[in-house]
Amino acid sequence: MRVNRLHPWPDDAAEAEAIQDRLRGRVELTGPTAFSLVAGLDVHYHGDDDVTAAVVVLDAATLEPVERAVAHGKAAFPYVPGLFAFRELPTLVEALERLAVTPDLLVCDGHGLAHPRGFGLACHLGVLTGLPALGVAKTPFVGVHETPGPERGAWTPIVHEGLTVGRALRTRRDTKPVYVSPGHRISLETATSQALLLTPRYRLPEPVRQADHLARHPSGM
DNA sequence: GCGACAG
């Protein structure tokens, strides 16, 4: 698939924040409620700044893999909480561009709206591709929330600066929750239901799990 | 001033 380059690469944190503040206005919180080709994305780090980005596209109905792609590169920015997306974006975009199919939904490893400026990795990838996107993070970042009940499907709102920006969601019974937030062209409600639908067994959604596996073992096995 | 801080 093709991905647009909507902005120049930032030289420092101030420029990166300015890009986030500008692109934030493009985020849409409504969109489709059902999907047929769902992509999971993840990045694996080696040594200091070598990265491998992986994308796995699954058939939403069966959760069977349809296509995979990987790309190797360098972390493109220093790690700064809140600017994390700039590390992985170029390599993730390269992997996406190697896909022959175009997915309907991107499931990203990190936050979307639940971000200090309301523009996490999932929002950034959504805006660059124009595709619906949601974020699933393994740890909370901004806002406050109660602990959801222990059963699969239980959730509580994440409230940041008076706004509900995401949900703490229990995807598996008695297992630490995940933190779901909209990225682009999706509602919080749909992001939550999709995250749950895509997680029939383990803690993390199947697309992200498989992308994680592929990023770690690009050659197979 | 000090600690915390997606991956």
Next chain:
DNA sequence: ATCTTGTCGC
């Protein structure tokens, strides 16, 4: 993210 053993559960 990554450095790392054993252990518990499916």
